Amino acid sequence: MNIAPVTNAEIIIVGGGAIGVGCAYALAKAGKRDVLVIERDDDVGNVTTSQGAGLCGQVRDNTERIQLAMHSVKTFRELQDSEVKPDWHETGSLRIALTESRVAEFRRLQQAADQAGLETHWIDNDEAGRLWPSMDFSSAQGILWCPSDGYMTPRSVAASYRYNAARMGVRFATATALETVRLQNGRVTGIHTNRGHAECRYLINAAGANAYHVARLAGLELPIVPVRHEYYVSIPIPGLTPDLPCFRIPELTLYGRVRDGGLLVGGWEPRALSTDPRAFSADNAPPPVVTDWPVLNSFSDRFSKLFPSARTIEKSWIGKGWPTFTPDGKFLIGESSRVPGLVMAAGCNAHGISGSGGIGKLLVESLFNPNPSAYAKSLSPDRFTEINWEWDSARPAAARVYETYYGV
Ligand SMILES: Cc1cc2nc3c(=O)[nH]c(=O)nc-3n(C[C@H](O)[C@H](O)[C@H](O)COP(=O)(O)OP(=O)(O)OC[C@H]3O[C@@H](n4cnc5c(N)ncnc54)[C@H](O)[C@@H]3O)c2cc1C
CATH class of the missing domain: 3.30.9.10 (D-Amino Acid Oxidase, subunit A, domain 2)
Incomplete structure (x- = not known):
């Protein structure tokens, strides 16, 4: 496939895992087509996504979370009717x-x-x-x-999102690594990569186990803990x-x-075996x-x-x-009010592939709906402020979410 040049876009997504390409697909479907996805690997879906078991379970403990998963199933059915399929069963x-x-x-x-x-x-x-x-x-x-409920093949899910988003105009720059984030008056205005720089209005951080680092490059510290x-x-x-x-x-x-x-x-x-994201750099995987x-x-x-x-x-x-966990077990979705222009699509809590369809929908809602739902707001990165959390407790709390995944 062609590697798109790094050029200005209304929306740049960093990370071509299930979440990043799922968001690209949801944005394109919502009419937002000036979108560039940058992925440092040679293809999308090659990192955490490629390792996923591919199960999609919709039965969860609250209505909104169930509806998010139901939207993913609807998305997988829709993609299964396209030319490049997610292998949905x-x-x-x-x-x-x-x-x-x-x-x-x-x-x-x-x-x-x-x-x-x-x-x-x-x-x-x-x-x-x-x-x-x-x-x-x-x-x-x-x-x-x-x-x-059912399952899919995770790499195929990523390939299907990519193919269908590209058909709607989304550009994909693989072998392209984000190196720094440009800020002006505290707002994200663009990025530097190994293949050049580009301006954007929104930078969507879907960098998986590097989402902590990408947020840091924009000056935001968030508790995103990789857990094995x-x-x-x-x-x-x-x-x-x-x-x-x-x-x-x-x-x-x-x-x-x-x-x-x-x-x-x-x-x-x-x-659980967690790793401290502060112990490795933005240029490295865990x-x-x-x-x-x-x-x-x-x-x-x-x-x-x-x-x-x-x-x-x-x-x-x-x-x-290393899927990532947050201390409250919820996804991180939406724009930061502390760093306008930085938008999170991370903290997968080990269900980012099955969640990808719903995460994309909530991302669109949180960015472009003037009255997003209370659920969309509850996933905002703003819930973690400078003073209401610290690493000493956030890391064990995130590991605990993993350990009690099937807790009553
Ligand atoms: C063993 C295992 C089983 C799992 N089973 C399931 C399951 O059954 N169902 C389910 O829903 N989920 C499952 N998961 C979780 C699922 O794999 C993740 O939730 C999902 O893959 C996360 O997607 P992502 O896009 O956030 O991350 P990733 O797939 O890791 O994508 C992030 C991308 O960002 C890129 N990136 C990082 N830094 C940069 C940079 N500086 N510049 C450019 N690109 C960058 C990376 O190269 C990577 O491709 C499982 C995970 C594991 C490990």
């Missing part, structure tokens, strides 16, 4: 409770889903067994089925077909799906993730409760990376 998903207190939590989640207009049903263990024949559901106390996350994919297992539903087993802190004929199983470990076999083996041990052979099946591929 609307398989449905099983949320499996192993205790009565979890069943009670699922009931609350279902109420939120009902309010948001998301279809969910309780199904019995026999029906779950028909949907996932090789899984043993005998320990399940309740199973919530969401028929419109991993999953494994097993060798192919007879009978596992791509149409089997995704699953989540909160008591075991596990999620999964079928990938390449094998099992993809990921999870949340009780002690330190490489070293595969943590004890953690991955703990996933297969736990999963053997429902899939007895999980413990012994060979693992053939490991997904790993």
